[in-house]
Amino acid sequence: MKTYHLPPLIVFIFIFLLFPKGSFGNILNDKINVADSLLFLYQDAESDREKLNFLSELVKVIHYSDSAQKYYPEAIRLAHKIKDHDLEAQNLNRLGVYYRNMNLQEEALKLYEEALEISKKNNNPVQIGHSLNNIGQIYFYRDLFEESLEYYKAAESQFLKVGNKEGLAYNYTGMSPVLGALGKNKEALDIINKAIEIRQEQGNERQLLVSKFNRSVLLMSMGEFNSVEDDIKNLYQYGLTYDIIRAIHALEKLVELNIATRNVNQAIKYAEEAKILHQQRPNSESMIEIYEMMYQLYFDRGNTTESKKYLALLDQEKEILSAERIKNYLAGLTIKKQKDEIAALSRENELMQANQKFKMYITFALMLLAFSLFIAFSIYYRSYKKEIHNIRVLKEKQNQIECQAAELNRLNIEKDKIFSILAHDLKAPLDSLWGMVKLMNEENLSQEEFESYLPILSQNLGNNSMLLENLLIWSRSQMRGMNTEFSKFNLFKVVEQSLSFLSGSGYYKGQVLENYIPKSIEIEAEKTMLEIVIRNLLTNALKFTNENDKITVTLEEEENFYTISISDQGIGMTEAGLSKLFGNDFYSTSGTHKEKGTGLGLLISKELVKKNKGEIWAKSQIGSGSTFCFTLPKS
Structure with a gap:
């Protein structure tokens, strides 16, 4: 049975006639039902024009949802295919808004500029205006207010040229905060009032509410609250x-x-x-x-309990926002790489399709010429072999891309870990220092209290120094940027320097540090790497010991290698904790004075010992201390 498809315009007229105005408005408000209906119509459509119209309406309805992103590229492709440059520019602009909402401003800006170029070529003032508006908004987000205003002014002239009031309302709503940021409050107020007037005429309730809200924000910034x-x-x-x-x-x-x-x-x-x-x-x-306002409110009122509660919520929310921005930034890098790879594959596919068409034409022509059957067969066979070769090459490239994607995913995970450490562990001492300075400025901190806080600050800043050094080594290791330069040096002196350095650090609590390395031992290794390993292991021992506990560094000489051991009389570890050391994940517990760690030091130590052709392991029992050992080959 033949299926008949109505043109998009007739479908929407039918729906409009079927439902009264109020009922139809309720249906449109139910976005899930509308989206499902449009998706069904798009999937059932036969022509590219029908598909494009339904798909463009679909992405307009689900514009703010994550599912919209997968439909935009198809809408843009269809519009480009049938040369509907208006919808092509429109969907490019909308996809740009989607990326902008994900804080992927660079990707959004590229799409806006592409839409602007298409609209200019086809002399479409409305889409030119929307593209200029969107570019102006990106510059506003980047605090480039003068440049932003230039784009909004250029967009305004385009909308005025054709009398497009809807575009002008968007333009004036976006231009108003730019003028406010430039200190032109009166002009900003006049502009937002124009937008409100237009939207009142058009009866656009949602956009009218947004414009009035923006006016309220502007008035509040001017100190007018009534x-x-x-x-x-x-x-x-x-x-x-x-x-x-x-x-x-x-x-x-x-x-x-x-x-x-x-x-x-x-x-x-x-x-x-x-x-x-x-x-x-x-x-x-x-x-x-x-949270910032509530923290300040309770702080000013002297309510310490509530102010601390909101300060904790504020810190937690800042960490979430920081992690989200990092995630979006990495997602932007992934999207860009995938787009480049898809474009390369698309170009190659077009070449293969062109080659296939050419082959079909040649085959058809040779079939008409009976006397050239042998030649036709030979050409066809050679073309076939070439196609097989191309498919094999394409498959190899696909496998290569998949491997690169897996590697990129691994690197992204490592970056997430590093950024998470940076966002969490580097912030604490700086927040403490900021809080102390604030209390001093407000004369709420006595000299005795200030001096009592100094050891804590010293320890936290010392932790950060070690963390930054470890992060630098870790990142260079992950990016394969570490060079190994072996040299001969005195092991006793290296250990002695590390003990001297750490005895003045925030980790030292009065432990007994003893160096039993023979003073005559000369080893051949990468000196800087070995210093980092010894310092990390000694720091770890200091972290999990108390005052008067003994920490010793010893050496055992074997036939082909040396074994260096760092032992302590600290709190020790369980079998479960011991099994997690030197793995692929960051593992750490709090020290005897609640010192925090990241687990990065032991992972780096494992990497550096490995680069020096050695091995590292640990032995421990709860309550009986721990011993960390690593080997170095003899020269």
């Missing part, structure tokens, strides 16, 4: 139904407004509401602002 609360609350109520992230952002401004107007109880209430919504749909940037 007439802004209703517009902020309206966006909050809208967000509760349709967009939780906007609701949290509105609550951020309500907290700020009520603190500014000294309505403290209401500010606290809004902050608690934001915490509840944050559990449904995380929004770290707005929550960071809310």
